[in-house]
Amino acid sequence: xxxxVPAFFALLFFVFxxxxxxxxxxxxxAPEHGTEAPAGEEFNVGEVALHHxxxxxxxxxxxxxxxxxxxxxxxxxxxxSAFLTSKFDxxxxxxxxxxxxxxxLMHGSILRIKDPSFPYGEVPVSDYAVExxxxxxxxxxxxxxxxxxxxxxxxxxxxxDAGILGGxxxxxxxxxxxxxxxxxxxxxxxxxxxxxxxVKTAExxxxxxxxxxxxxxxxxxxxxxxEVAIPSIGKDKYEPYLPFLLSLxxxxxxxxxxxxxxIMGNVTGxxxxxxxxxxITALYxxxxxxxxxxxxxxxxxxxxxxxxxxxxxxxxxxGILIKPFTLMLRLFANITAGHLVxxxxxxxxxxxxxxxxxxxxxxxxxxxxxxxTMVMMIIEVLVAFVQAYVFTLLAASYFGMATxxxxx
Amino acid sequence: MxxxxxxxxxSPIRPEPGLMFWSLVFFVLFWWLMSKFAFKPLANLLKDRExxxxxxxxxxxxxxxxxxxxxxxxxxxxxxxxxxRAAIxxxxxxMRERIVKEAQDKAKQExxxxxxxxxxxxxNQKLAAIAEVKTKVGDLAIEVAERxxxxxxxxxxxxxxxxxxxxxxxxxx
Numbered sequence: 001x002x003x004x005v006p007a008f009f010a011l012l013f014f015v016f017x018x019x020x021x022x023x024x025x026x027x028x029x030a031p032e033h034g035t036e037a038p039a040g041e042e043f044n045v046g047e048v049a050l051h052h053x054x055x056x057x058x059x060x061x062x063x064x065x066x067x068x069x070x071x072x073x074x075x076x077x078x079x080x081s082a083f084l085t086s087k088f089d090x091x092x093x094x095x096x097x098x099x100x101x102x103x104x105l106m107h108g109s110i111l112r113i114k115d116p117s118f119p120y121g122e123v124p125v126s127d128y129a130v131e132x133x134x135x136x137x138x139x140x141x142x143x144x145x146x147x148x149x150x151x152x153x154x155x156x157x158x159x160x161d162a163g164i165l166g167g168x169x170x171x172x173x174x175x176x177x178x179x180x181x182x183x184x185x186x187x188x189x190x191x192x193x194x195x196x197x198x199v200k201t202a203e204x205x206x207x208x209x210x211x212x213x214x215x216x217x218x219x220x221x222x223x224x225x226x227e228v229a230i231p232s233i234g235k236d237k238y239e240p241y242l243p244f245l246l247s248l249x250x251x252x253x254x255x256x257x258x259x260x261x262x263i264m265g266n267v268t269g270x271x272x273x274x275x276x277x278x279x280i281t282a283l284y285x286x287x288x289x290x291x292x293x294x295x296x297x298x299x300x301x302x303x304x305x306x307x308x309x310x311x312x313x314x315x316x317x318x319g320i321l322i323k324p325f326t327l328m329l330r331l332f333a334n335i336t337a338g339h340l341v342x343x344x345x346x347x348x349x350x351x352x353x354x355x356x357x358x359x360x361x362x363x364x365x366x367x368x369x370x371x372x373t374m375v376m377m378i379i380e381v382l383v384a385f386v387q388a389y390v391f392t393l394l395a396a397s398y399f400g401m402a403t404x405x406x407x408x
Numbered sequence: 409m410x411x412x413x414x415x416x417x418x419s420p421i422r423p424e425p426g427l428m429f430w431s432l433v434f435f436v437l438f439w440w441l442m443s444k445f446a447f448k449p450l451a452n453l454l455k456d457r458e459x460x461x462x463x464x465x466x467x468x469x470x471x472x473x474x475x476x477x478x479x480x481x482x483x484x485x486x487x488x489x490x491x492x493r494a495a496i497x498x499x500x501x502x503m504r505e506r507i508v509k510e511a512q513d514k515a516k517q518e519x520x521x522x523x524x525x526x527x528x529x530x531x532n533q534k535l536a537a538i539a540e541v542k543t544k545v546g547d548l549a550i551e552v553a554e555r556x557x558x559x560x561x562x563x564x565x566x567x568x569x570x571x572x573x574x575x576x577x578x579x580x581x
Contacts, residue, residue: 050417053420055420055424055427072426141417157426158424158425159422160424160425161422161423165418165422166417167422174424174426175425175426175430176426177430178427178430180430181426184430184431184434188434188438188441191438192442195445196446198446198450199445199449199450199453202449202450206453217450218450221450221454222454243439243442243451246442246443246451247435247438247442251435251438267431270420270427271420271421271422271423272420272427272428272431273431275428276428276432276435277431277435280432332420336420
């Protein structure tokens, strides 16, 4: 089993082979690159930071090296398209040089050409452009792909935020194995093999003191059991929920920690993921809610009826939504904030160095940034544990509330 | 100068159906896989081990109690043995004393007996000696008398005188 692990990762490497693009071809095009910063333009830390914490369809490693991931796309009216992002033939900045079935790769993200008259199949794209337009009194960026000197407006992937957060339903859905999905997959594998190893050691060690990975994981499991599950749910009722709580704790912890590495995706700092986790948790504990729990929400005992109708029932009913909402937001905000701060600190190098114009500034920037980033990294590792713990603890306390027996 | 200038927006905050779908798939898969192959076996192992440790502790406690009890019993036995030993020694001492005393008494008695026998013997010897002396003295007196008589009655005349005298004395009294 243990020998299979490296073999598997080797296979993975070949499947999602990182491919350098042909440099010669690209160098000729470089000056025309539209998204290249015009000299003198201010370095925008915010934008860089936001880009770094975002999901991507092709993982930019460095230079022209990308980790090409499978793109799985669905456009209503056209159907499914699936291919490897290497097909976009990206060079600089994750900008593809080809459009495939209307899809283009811009800044490592897949976008879709809106124009229905645009031909399907492979079409060379010469450049991309961004334009700020005012729509409904709101300023927003519109992306364009330039094909044969003509600008085609690009659609972003569909998001379910009803336009509140700057997204909405568009002409396509992105089900790709993106950077975040790849990270999810990798984390799952890593944790699974780590735990299988611990189980094997534990089985071989039966009657002996723990050793190896077993010694690392057992205290964490015991921590979740003794400090989270048992105090929140109760000694005689915690057991059926322990695997779920452990899954929450270790998946969040694993993703938080793996998210600290460059190249790896920022999964726990993405609302889509925390939303799903919070929803599953809420669904689970509400399904397990007993009579006592529901009574306390809709008809609080020993309280005058007008008070129930006017205050308690609305508030408690709202609580059903607020609890998962806070779960979702807390994890997302904490991880996102940490990552933003780190990228911003790294950005200091470019601000002090005036984007490379000032060597002295760069040196000072590197020193300052190095110290600040290292301190922040330590805090981030702490936050990774704390947030996994907090999410699990709150989930456990909700399970506790849902399964608590009447004791009046 | 090569750096990314992206007009990136805050995309992580927008829930994407694709990422939500994969999150759901991977979390449920993780939950199922880990529960089945990692958490349950490990939790059971931990529980078993805790039980084992608890049992071992209980057993150790029990063994300690047993040992304490055994020790108390031992102490009791030892104390009893010491008492018995003292009693035996005491008895032996008394017996010794008695035997010695008895022996002494017996010896004394014996000595007394011997002494009294000796005294008796001495007395007897003394009496015998006295008797002998008496006999010897008698004999000597007789001898002396004999010799004296012999000398006085050596002639017939003397003899006739004596007889005469005796007859005279014996004359029909």
